[in-house]
Amino acid sequence: MRTVIALLALCGLILFTTAAPIRADEPWKVGTWKTAQTIQPFFYEQATGHPVQVFPFTNPADQKSALLAGSLDMCGTTLAHAIASASRGEPVVVVAALCNKCSALVVKKDGPVRSVADLKGRRIGYVPGTMHEILLRETLTRSGLDPAKDVRLTRVDFFDMGMALARGDIDAFLSGEPFPSLAASQGFGHILAQPYYDDTVGSINAGMLVQARTIAEHPERVQALVDAHAKATEHLRAHPDQWLRRAAGFGTDIEILRLAAPNMELAWDMDQAFLGRVRALGKRMLALGVIEAEPDYGALIDLQFVKAHKRTP
Numbered sequence: 001m002r003t004v005i006a007l008l009a010l011c012g013l014i015l016f017t018t019a020a021p022i023r024a025d026e027p028w029k030v031g032t033w034k035t036a037q038t039i040q041p042f043f044y045e046q047a048t049g050h051p052v053q054v055f056p057f058t059n060p061a062d063q064k065s066a067l068l069a070g071s072l073d074m075c076g077t078t079l080a081h082a083i084a085s086a087s088r089g090e091p092v093v094v095v096a097a098l099c100n101k102c103s104a105l106v107v108k109k110d111g112p113v114r115s116v117a118d119l120k121g122r123r124i125g126y127v128p129g130t131m132h133e134i135l136l137r138e139t140l141t142r143s144g145l146d147p148a149k150d151v152r153l154t155r156v157d158f159f160d161m162g163m164a165l166a167r168g169d170i171d172a173f174l175s176g177e178p179f180p181s182l183a184a185s186q187g188f189g190h191i192l193a194q195p196y197y198d199d200t201v202g203s204i205n206a207g208m209l210v211q212a213r214t215i216a217e218h219p220e221r222v223q224a225l226v227d228a229h230a231k232a233t234e235h236l237r238a239h240p241d242q243w244l245r246r247a248a249g250f251g252t253d254i255e256i257l258r259l260a261a262p263n264m265e266l267a268w269d270m271d272q273a274f275l276g277r278v279r280a281l282g283k284r285m286l287a288l289g290v291i292e293a294e295p296d297y298g299a300l301i302d303l304q305f306v307k308a309h310k311r312t313p
Contacts, residue, residue: 027051028225031063031075036247036257037099037177037264038076038206043232043246050228060206064092067209074225077209080131083282086295091212095305096226097267097274098206101196103135104180104263107172108165109190116143116193125156125164125173131205134284135195136174142197165189176205178252181260194263201284202277203265215302226305227312230268237266270306 027050030041034056045052055072057063063075064085076098077085085092107113113122116139126133137147145151156164161173166188173179174195183189196203208229215222236243244261248254278301282294 025051027053028074028221028228029053029055029072030225031055031057031066031072032098033057033076034250035176035178036244036250036252036260037102037266039243039247039250040098040229040232040236040266040268041076043235044225044228047231047235048224048228050224052228064090064209067092067211070211073214073221074208074210076206078131078206079204079278079281080129080134080285080290082207082209082300083278083285083295084129084291086300087282087291087293092209092300093212093215093302094207094270094278094300095210095215095222095302096208096229097204097270097306098208098229100203100205100265100267101194102176102205102264103132103174103195104177104191105136105139105172105174105193105195106161106165106180106183106189107192108168109184109188111171111190113171113192116140117145119143119172120145120150121152122171123152123154123169125154125161125170125175127158127175128155129290131281132174132176134201134281134288134290137288138197138201138284139174139193139195162186162189177260177264178256181263182252182256185256185259200277200280202280204274204277204281207270212299223305223308226268227309230306230309233266233268268306269310270301270303275301275303 030052032038032041041054060077060081064077066072067075082092082094113119126136140147154170158175158179161175162179162183164170165173180191184191210222244254244257247257279297285291286294
């Protein structure tokens with residue numbers, strides 16, 4: 001409900017964001033999640049001194065809707081969602097990475113599953129249409145399991161996966177941090193695998209999204225936002241304790257975050273290797289029927305702003 005209210009409130013700003021020209025001192029409006037791996041927008045103002053309004057959301061679809069409505073200048077999104085949006089012709093562009101890694105496959109501690117192959121015939125919790133679904137299917141396929149025939153994929157909300165595993169409702173789940181580390185710390189979960197494959201999708205996860213129109217009309221604003229994102233990311237990488245203490249304010253115990261930290265990577269840079277992994281992700285999504293057609297990756301991923309930031313002294 002709070003997400004809906006926030007979205008409605010943001011959409012109420014449309015008259016102000018589209019009717020008047022952008023002032024240099026106007027606050028940036030940025031959407032993200034309240035998680036450790038998507039925390040950078042909360043540090044943009046500290047990094048640059050420019051005023052920032054950060055709007056927290058619970059899923060990438062709502063962020064993107066607010067962005068397309070003109071109520072946000074930039075927002076976070078999973079790369080899977082960015083690909084799906086672009087494949088439908090939506091005018092979105094990824095201008096910086098947000099985070100890498102953050103996923104894990106979890107099974108019952110001291111249970112019968114000791115390898116991915118042991119999941120044959122078992123129930124696995126997942127959320128359809130997410131990066132985690134793609135990684136889960138990739139993991140199963142690499143171990144010789146057909147996701148459609150050899151296992152039972154069960155839709156479970158991320159927040160409910162740990163309890164479902166503890167109760168025995170599912171035998172495994174693939175989710176994002178901190179839920180895998182939380183299951184392990186509470187004694188009922190065991191992290192079986194971190195599903196990153198450098199020859200395909202690798203560890204890419206999420207990025208920062210803008211409208212194509214914003215790049216055309218206000219490239220200097222996009223550059224300033226990317227610069228802020230890069231500076232905030234580098235600051236938090238250099239000060240991990242500050243990163244985790246601020247993230248703990250979102251509701252996860254700092255000790256859990258410390259356990260999860262090696263599997264969370266804050267990011268901003270993108271290069272040709274990154275673009276290649278996005279292409280690999282799109283091909284897997286097409287093969288799985290998640291999208292009906294692949295997007296124009298050159299239009300979806302714009303490297304000019306991260307390149308310009310790297311040239312800045």
